[in-house]
Amino acid sequence: MSRYAIGIDLGTTHCAIARTALDGDGTTTEVLEIPQLVAAGELAEQRLLPSFIYISPEAEGPQAVPWDSGREVAVGAYARARAAEVPGRVVASAKSWLCHPSLDRRAGVLPLAAPAEVEKVSPVEASFRYLEHLVEAYDDRYASDGGSLTEQKVIITVPASFDAAARELTVEAALAAGIEDLTLLEEPQAAVYAWLEQAGEAWRGQLSPGDVVLVVDIGGGTSDFSAIAVQERDGNLALERIAVGDHILLGGDNMDLALAYSVKQRLEEEGTTLDSWQMGALTHAAREAKEKLLGQAGAASVPVVVPRRGSKLVGGAIRTEVTRDELRKLVLDGFFPQVAADARPAQRRRAGLTQVGLPYAQDAGVTRHLASFLGRQAEAAGQEALLRPTAVLFNGGVMRSELLRERLRGTLDAWMESLGGSAVRTLTGGDLDLAVARGAARYGYAAETGSGVRIRGGTARAHYVGIESAVPAVPGLEPPITLMCVAPFGMEEGTAVDLPAHQLAVVVGEPVRFRFFGSSVRRHDEAGTTFERYPAGEIDELPPIEVTLTAEDRTEGDLVPVYLHAQITPVGTLQLDAVPTEPKRDDERWKVELSVRDAGPDDAGPDDAGPDDAGAEA
Amino acid sequence: MIPIYTVGGPAIEKGRLLACLIALMFGPVADPLPFFTRLWFSFVCALRVVVDGAFAGRVWAVRDRKPALPETSPGSAVEPEADDVEPEADDVEPEADDVEPEVDDVEPDADDEADLDAAGPPDVTPSREEAALLLLAVLQREGRLVDFLEQDIENFDDADVGAAARVLHAGCRKALHRLGDVTPIRDEEEETRITVEEGIDTGEVKLVGAVTGDAPYRGILRHKGWRVALQLPAPTAEHDVSVVAPAEVEL
Numbered sequence: 001m002s003r004y005a006i007g008i009d010l011g012t013t014h015c016a017i018a019r020t021a022l023d024g025d026g027t028t029t030e031v032l033e034i035p036q037l038v039a040a041g042e043l044a045e046q047r048l049l050p051s052f053i054y055i056s057p058e059a060e061g062p063q064a065v066p067w068d069s070g071r072e073v074a075v076g077a078y079a080r081a082r083a084a085e086v087p088g089r090v091v092a093s094a095k096s097w098l099c100h101p102s103l104d105r106r107a108g109v110l111p112l113a114a115p116a117e118v119e120k121v122s123p124v125e126a127s128f129r130y131l132e133h134l135v136e137a138y139d140d141r142y143a144s145d146g147g148s149l150t151e152q153k154v155i156i157t158v159p160a161s162f163d164a165a166a167r168e169l170t171v172e173a174a175l176a177a178g179i180e181d182l183t184l185l186e187e188p189q190a191a192v193y194a195w196l197e198q199a200g201e202a203w204r205g206q207l208s209p210g211d212v213v214l215v216v217d218i219g220g221g222t223s224d225f226s227a228i229a230v231q232e233r234d235g236n237l238a239l240e241r242i243a244v245g246d247h248i249l250l251g252g253d254n255m256d257l258a259l260a261y262s263v264k265q266r267l268e269e270e271g272t273t274l275d276s277w278q279m280g281a282l283t284h285a286a287r288e289a290k291e292k293l294l295g296q297a298g299a300a301s302v303p304v305v306v307p308r309r310g311s312k313l314v315g316g317a318i319r320t321e322v323t324r325d326e327l328r329k330l331v332l333d334g335f336f337p338q339v340a341a342d343a344r345p346a347q348r349r350r351a352g353l354t355q356v357g358l359p360y361a362q363d364a365g366v367t368r369h370l371a372s373f374l375g376r377q378a379e380a381a382g383q384e385a386l387l388r389p390t391a392v393l394f395n396g397g398v399m400r401s402e403l404l405r406e407r408l409r410g411t412l413d414a415w416m417e418s419l420g421g422s423a424v425r426t427l428t429g430g431d432l433d434l435a436v437a438r439g440a441a442r443y444g445y446a447a448e449t450g451s452g453v454r455i456r457g458g459t460a461r462a463h464y465v466g467i468e469s470a471v472p473a474v475p476g477l478e479p480p481i482t483l484m485c486v487a488p489f490g491m492e493e494g495t496a497v498d499l500p501a502h503q504l505a506v507v508v509g510e511p512v513r514f515r516f517f518g519s520s521v522r523r524h525d526e527a528g529t530t531f532e533r534y535p536a537g538e539i540d541e542l543p544p545i546e547v548t549l550t551a552e553d554r555t556e557g558d559l560v561p562v563y564l565h566a567q568i569t570p571v572g573t574l575q576l577d578a579v580p581t582e583p584k585r586d587d588e589r590w591k592v593e594l595s596v597r598d599a600g601p602d603d604a605g606p607d608d609a610g611p612d613d614a615g616a617e618a
Numbered sequence: 619m620i621p622i623y624t625v626g627g628p629a630i631e632k633g634r635l636l637a638c639l640i641a642l643m644f645g646p647v648a649d650p651l652p653f654f655t656r657l658w659f660s661f662v663c664a665l666r667v668v669v670d671g672a673f674a675g676r677v678w679a680v681r682d683r684k685p686a687l688p689e690t691s692p693g694s695a696v697e698p699e700a701d702d703v704e705p706e707a708d709d710v711e712p713e714a715d716d717v718e719p720e721v722d723d724v725e726p727d728a729d730d731e732a733d734l735d736a737a738g739p740p741d742v743t744p745s746r747e748e749a750a751l752l753l754l755a756v757l758q759r760e761g762r763l764v765d766f767l768e769q770d771i772e773n774f775d776d777a778d779v780g781a782a783a784r785v786l787h788a789g790c791r792k793a794l795h796r797l798g799d800v801t802p803i804r805d806e807e808e809e810t811r812i813t814v815e816e817g818i819d820t821g822e823v824k825l826v827g828a829v830t831g832d833a834p835y836r837g838i839l840r841h842k843g844w845r846v847a848l849q850l851p852a853p854t855a856e857h858d859v860s861v862v863a864p865a866e867v868e869l
Contacts, residue, residue, distance in 0.1 A: 043851055043854055044850075313766045315774050
């Protein structure tokens with residue numbers, strides 16, 4: 001029997017962990033300190049574990065932690081500190097790679113700039129490493145009270161915009177770290193649970209039926225929007241998540257870089273050039289300056305000093321400053337421009353702030369992305385022009401700044417006013433860096449004890465398989481493709497649907513791939529709905545899915561007609577099975593893999609033919 | 619399926635952090651005291667445990683955490699009296715009422731009740747010197763303190779020194795506030811007249827000027843004082859703490 005509900009915020013730039021005692025009244029949620037290396041050979045406890053992995057060279061010796069003196073990688077603050085010094089050996093932003101649309105997420109690709117001798121890790125392994133560190137640090141520090149983390153009820157948060165495969169891979173990483181009693185929770189929902197916990201019973205006074213809460217979550221590397229509607233059900237207030245936005249790779253780190261590059265450019269105009277170490281120091285200083293200027297309304301500028309690198313500190317330092325005008329121009333107007341409600345993100349390529357590989361947002365305007373989200377989701381929620389939030393809950397480190405919250409609120413109010421609506425209220429939560437972990441732990445408590453409010457919502461996307469039509473091949477012309485909805489929007493955990501047999505046939509013994517699609521705006525497609533045409537931008541193609549029929553009771557090479565069976569597991573992942581229309585046994589079915597390994601040369605190895613990948617679920 | 623997954627080793631250094639914390643709070647464990655000092659001290663402690671509930675609680679806590687401290691290899695605790703005793707403030711007379719010597723082990727039979735879950739291989743608790751070096755390393759890393767102190771700054775103008783001071787100030791301040799809490803000892807405004815009440819800790823308030831008579835004293839608060847509670851990082855087993863900053867070579 002678990003003693004705690006554990007909430008794990010597995011973030012793009014940092015992780016946090018909180019727990020709530022299951023035998024208490026639910027008010028005992030605590031954020032835990034995480035032991036980690038903060039410098040070479042130096043261990044300290046911090047509430048945030050930076051999501052960085054340092055793969056140290058052999059010459060440096062092991063990265064000893066109290067629970068493993070021979071550890072070869074360091075996770076946490078030391079790894080982050082090494083990122084600027086030895087970029088080829090530090091893994092960062094692994095979570096963004098986990099939901100990369102066109103990448104084998106089990107292939108070793110990180111760090112991108114790794115030299116040949118470094119054994120690269122896959123996005124899945126990176127997630128596993130963070131979870132492994134959390135489990136072992138927890139066990140080392142807290143297991144005397146209630147046992148190992150793996151014996152507790154664990155809630156791991158994922159972005160609302162994570163696709164089905166990224167969710168499944170997160171579960172895979174958690175299982176590898178020994179976490180079995182696991183549920184996934186969307187980050188914005190966790191933020192709402194944290195707010196509910198803090199507000200106590202008073203929340204019923206702050207929201208009423210008809211309210212729509214917009215959750216704006218802007219962290220170090222990503223921005224995420226969700227909308228949650230307040231409804232009345234059987235005389236009680238109930239919450240339902242009605243919309244989630246797309247995954248936007250845009251966050252506080254971009255703002256720091258924008259400031260740093262602006263200062264760098266000014267210095268270069270004055271004839272001072274910076275090397276890469278100084279650029280790192282300048283980015284760091286720019287972040288501090290940004291936080292100071294955002295934090296205090298008075299100061300017109302913050303001095304920035306980039307010291308010399310050697311052991312002489314005095315003399316030769318580069319002195320400059322970040323001014324309020326610069327901050328206003330770059331951060332406030334650059335990232336949070338006051339745009340009209342019908343503004344949309346530009347799709348042009350930007351130079352300067354992009355890194356090879358990740359699909360970074362091409363438009364830095366958070367407000368334009370927000371307008372796009374509200375506009376796209378309006379129709380889905382039955383409102384015209386714009387989804388109209390009545391309240392906003394801010395989350396993520398960037399939103400700690402009152403100045404930025406004020407700007408977003410002002411922009412929202414202007415939009416609502418232009419539509420004849422009223423101003424948007426702000427729901428005030430706790431520490432915006434830790435709310436997601438806290439909320440997750442609190443959710444775990446509520447789910448286990450059956451108490452408190454639950455946010456309903458089900459899956460945030462509808463999923464489709466693409467079936468190619470049987471037409472004569474025409475060079476240069478792709479065969480038309482029919483999309484069939486396999487899992488509708490809003491499927492609840494623990495539910496399942498059977499799909500009509502639809503000319504699907506699979507060859508025994510051969511892996512068969514289907515194209516796979518997702519949509520966050522199509523609400524009304526039911527399981528089995530098919531169509532060939534759809535408006536541009538409504539549906540995104542996801543990595544392909546694959547099924548292999550093992551030959552157990554069948555003859556290799558046979559063609560077997562199948563239909564698909566979709567279910568949302570209690571953990572919160574989508575599971576697709578191929579079921580033969582004429583089964584040889586009662587329970588004959590094969591699992592459809594959502595995250596398929598590429599057969600590229602990079603990852604060919606003995607581990608490729610693992611039983612899980614092509615396993616029959618019979 | 620993915621062979622790179624490896625499970626870490628067992629939690630062999632359980633309790634290390636706690637041990638370091640205790641060592642920092644109570645100082646390193648001293649060598650055994652002379653027999654008559656211990657005899658006197660056991661009497662003082664016994665009396666104080668009876669009359670001072672808070673003191674008794676602290677002793678209790680120390681006794682409970684005993685297995686996490688290093689000087690407890692089996693067989694060393696053979697003395698019938700308190701065996702590891704360290705007065706907290708060396709410069710205060712032992713008779714003074716407000717001195718609270720930390721007692722590591724009051725009763726020999728306490729060993730029987732030792733926390734079993736903290737048992738493990740002997741821990742490396744930083745000595746007083748190691749703890750100081752670690753702090754220096756943090757202040758150097760984040761605020762370049764040693765660089766600053768080791769440089770001859772005579773021939774630099776104030777602007778250069780000022781620029782360096784900003785680096786020093788920003789880094790060291792951040793490090794200090796991350797590692798601990800800094801609070802003033804007196805809350806009154808400096809340069810105002812205050813009263814130093816009777817029974818105040820003589821370590822907390824330093825009397826200067828014409829010091830005569832007994833408390834309460836009336837005087838002007840010249841400096842409000844600082845109290846710092848630190849939670850230092852711990853060195854890992856193989857780490858050489860005397861390397862406050864490694865030489866850097868760029869390849």
